[in-house]
Amino acid sequence: MASTRKPTYRPGTEPRPGASRPGSGSDRVISAQRSIEPEGDSVAAPPPGATGASATGKSAASTASSDNVIVFPEPKRRRQRRLVMWTLSIVAAVVTALIAGAVFSPALAVRTITVDGTTLLTPEAVQKALSGLEGKPLPQVGEQEINELLKPLVQVRSATMEARPPSELLVHVNERVPVALLKQGDSYVMVDVDGVQLGATKDQSAVALPLIDAGAGATNTELFKAIAAVLDTLPADVRAKMSTASAASPDAVELKLVDGKTVVWGNAEDRELKAKALEALLKMPADPKVKVSVYDVSVPRHPFTK
Incomplete structure (x- = not known):
């Protein structure tokens, strides 16, 4: 900030009798004042208690000060992390909707039950025992339920299942072996x-x-x-x-x-x-x-x- 020193002259006081004059004995004292010129539109803050025009000056000073605040950009890593979180949330919501639609969709209802692995039993006997599954969505059918339905058939030791969308249920029967x-x-x-x-x-x-x-x-x-x-x-x-x-x-x-x-x-x-x-x-x-x-x-x- 540029500053100037303007020499000013003011009458000096007469020395007391008997006092020596300073310097070269001149009867004038030279003093200097420092004057600071404001830069641009900067306005000096008003003294406490200022009103009216002083308040206006204060507001202008505050505005000028706020214009000089530097806003740093968001770190790239944080921005990428936020983008990833939003993307994962959207994908999870879509997947959840698709799963819910598949689990309860009538388009995947059981219409055909196919049976293999039978020797002591006929496939028709197993299909009859599992007839209660017809019309139920494939994703809702489990092996535990199938084995519960086949318990009355003593020839069946266990059974596993294979879903074949859109509507076929394949049941693999593991029969007991007569010895x-x-x-x-x-x-x-x-x-x-x-x-x-x-x-x-x-x-x-x-x-x-x-x-x-x-x-x-x-x-x-x-x-x-x-x-x-x-x-x-x-x-x-x-x-x-x-x-x-x-x-x-x-x-x-x-x-x-x-x-x-x-x-x-x-x-x-x-x-x-x-x-x-x-x-x-x-x-x-x-x-x-x-x-x-x-x-x-x-x-x-x-x-x-x-």
Whole structure:
């Protein structure tokens, strides 16, 4: 800010008698005043208590001061973060609307129920049990509900589902596997490893399953459980060659083949290994010079025939 010093002259005071004159002895004292010129439109702030024109000057000064405030731009990172948040909010709202529309849309209602995996049951029996799902939107159908509806069908162990929009429901049925027959009166009842009755037949030869000896008693006994566990371990083609299964105790299970030969199984330990050993013995070519009547796999690492 430019400033000027304007020398002014004013009468000096006479020195007291006896006082020496300063400087060169001139009777005038030269003093200087500093005068500051305002820049542009700046107006000096009025003294306290000023009114009228002074207030106007104060307002003008305030306006000029506010015009000189520097406004810094918003940081780029913050602006980008705010934009991302707005975008995510919009996308979430759109996705929520689409999901709600799909869940409750009648366009995705179940109209066709397809069933696979059935052997003991017919697909029509399963479809009838699930008929209550028709008209329900596919996204609202769950596997828990399907398994609840199929509980009356004892042949079904479990089921899974596959939705095929817009209107098809595919149900994969996992049936129980019959492992033996039980004699009940004039009929033969198929049972699985848990003793669940899966069907009945009058003709034993119509079903390629071994008959559990009546000496094993009811399906909840230890003997039945031991025999059923052995039969459940056998491959299906080996189990089909069995005629009967019995046990003097849970540690002494024996099987009879349809050709009259005996399988000494023993206890329930190493069932998988014993099953593989028996399968290997049955696949051995027959030697006409050596007659085999017993396959012993009670020690599966050292099976033998006699």
